Amino acid sequence: MSKIKIAASILAADFAYLKDQIHLAEKGGADWLHLDVMDGHFVPNISFGPFVVGAIREHTKLPLDTHLMIETPDRFLEDFRKAGADIITVHQEACIHLQRTVAHIKDLGAKAGVAINPATSTSLLQDILPDVDLILIMSVNPGFGGQTFIKGSERKLKEAKDMIARTGREIYLEVDGGIDTETARAVIKAGAEVLVAGTSVFRGGDIPKAIQALRTGIME
Ligand code: DX5
């Protein structure tokens, strides 16, 4: 189980104290920082862009796992990479020429991820698997933190896990939305290796303890 990674999603952090909150997540043993970029079009919410990613980069060595919930992400890939994003994930639903977008991310020297919404079939990932470094299964409809995990996401994780295994390639399988100690166990059983957690990490009052609790919950 030690290879399970926790990607702390700063969307649930207190942005007035972002640097401190990130350092607490580091102290608690977060493996990655998950950065949710929202444009008010692809999702009904607006968060932040490359400028904030760059500001975070100045204060952490943790890999920046950048989740682009934006339309036509191609326009901004270079900006996010320059700002310090290590992994750039785009949505299958937002990319007409997905293979081109993924190739562009890799040309920029970042790892490339593809995310799918809860109502998008895992079968749509098949033809992009040879090119990606990460698959992200959304277990809530993207746009907001603090939503309830959608049951059935475990089935999609299992399907994605099998598809990945058939490629023989190393591809991270990540899950995002409604992850707490209880759902963490279910998604790990289904094959998830990277758990994105926002509310359960940042909203309980003790960030390091919350990350440790998530990890202990996983180990049990
Ligand atoms: C939702 C975002 C998530 C969000 C998860 O659109 O992609 O990363 O921060 O938050 P929780 O862990 O609160 O469900």
Ligand code: ZN
């Ligand atoms: Zn996310």
